[in-house]
Amino acid sequence: MAIDRDSWQVPAMPKPRSGKDADESAGSRRKVTGALGGSLLFDQPQHAQLKADILAFVAPGPPLAIEVGFDHGITLLANARTFPDWRWLGVEIRRKHVEAVRDNAPDNCLPLRLDARTLFSALLPDACVDRVDILFPTPVLKGHHMLVTDGFVADLRRVLKPGGVVFWMTDVQGLHNWMTTCFSGWDERKTPPRAPDLSRRERVCRRDGLPVWSACLSPKMQPNLL
Template sequence: MSKRTHDQVDEMEAGPSTSSTITTSLTPSTNGVGAAEEVTVGLLKVPQKRFYRQRAHANVFVDHELDYPKSPAEMDWSFYYPKYFSNPDQQVEPLEGQNVKKVEWADVGCGFGGLLMALAPMFPDTLMLGMEIRMSVTKYVTDRIAATRQHQSLLPSESTERVKGQYENVSVIRANAMKHIANFFEKGQLSKIFFLFPDPHFKNRKQKARIITPGLLAEYAYVLQPGGILYTVTDVKDLHEWMALHLNNHPLFIPIPNSELENDPILEAARTSTEEGQKVERNKGDKWVACFRRAPNPED
């Protein structure tokens, strides 16, 4: 079966996105009329992974028929962060505060979105993006974020379940970061990049597909601002040593002693909040961490 056929099957197998409908009074978050009105809202289900079956690995070198902008300036972020970006197709003025922020953190190979959901309420003013190549997994995270946002919007203002930001600062996109990361982000746009429990590609002939290689590090250094941090976490010692070796050998990455990040809540979330990280915890396995700070540009 071709890859395209697999993707079509996966898309059809994804579970239903709504469970029921209610009529309620909501203030739309679009750029239309801001007055409250009676609207019919589909209640979104919290997605279940069993409805989003997907192979664990994807060939990053084949054509996945992905959509990506020609340059970061052509990227329309309004679909992913409607609170922060106006729809360019709507002939209305942007709301106050829109089109000002930029995505600052990227979780490359975000899987089922555990890190994004953990960090979103901790840093509600920071825009975070998950990048995932697998179609059904991306759809799962998309549905998870949509359901969580809706749940937050329907909570009473005094509810203790409401969190600051209401997950409007987090989103996911289906993309191949190994090929197109510079199509989404400008030079020095990101302050944090995460590579958590990436595919180890154990076979020698497959190691060229690893997410950390000398050639790719130049791409990551381009989009990561000086002083920004690149996080790596894995339960495979060989992969940890591979990533650390190449990062140490690159002139634009400076290793950060683990003791310096010992109390960093971001690193703690990176170690524990992903599905893979939780699986390692249950199996009492080891986790290997290596973090690097982006060095200043030579011309600076």
């Protein structure tokens, strides 16, 4: 179904469940029912190797950036080649895209077929990420497909290193407003350096003269860390 970007509104969210499943369980590992089986998938032995590969890639070392929803991988691959001193982990749910990008990925780049909500809630250790790019997230029509929720923001806060940033771009003003609300209280930062290549959606916006909203934010430092 074609989505009207001008009139898009946040869909009704499913009621949060109680206890550890609830979105508001900030700080603890949140269980999510993601598009590809959700966070409980990684409790199963057959997925242990993927979990180990992810943990090895994000282990302490060079700075770590994550791109959410890399689609055809234009920006993920361009950033990985332009900034070889960084590690670039990308997540995307469309299998064919992931397979194609994986074939072209340099050593500092790990493209994965994974729901970003599962990655951030269940797989990444605390304070391991320097930067998260969310470029043109999908303006979904069902609440249970929403990427950015209060719970997702709590997960991002948990996995970011002190000073780490979240950078987003969108051509959907309603989504920008929603994300701004979810991230309220975070501090504004300068847009991080990027390879010159535009993402697929960014090219469309440039070609059609569509407005684009963006933000780069970092969690407010805890007073005891200042």
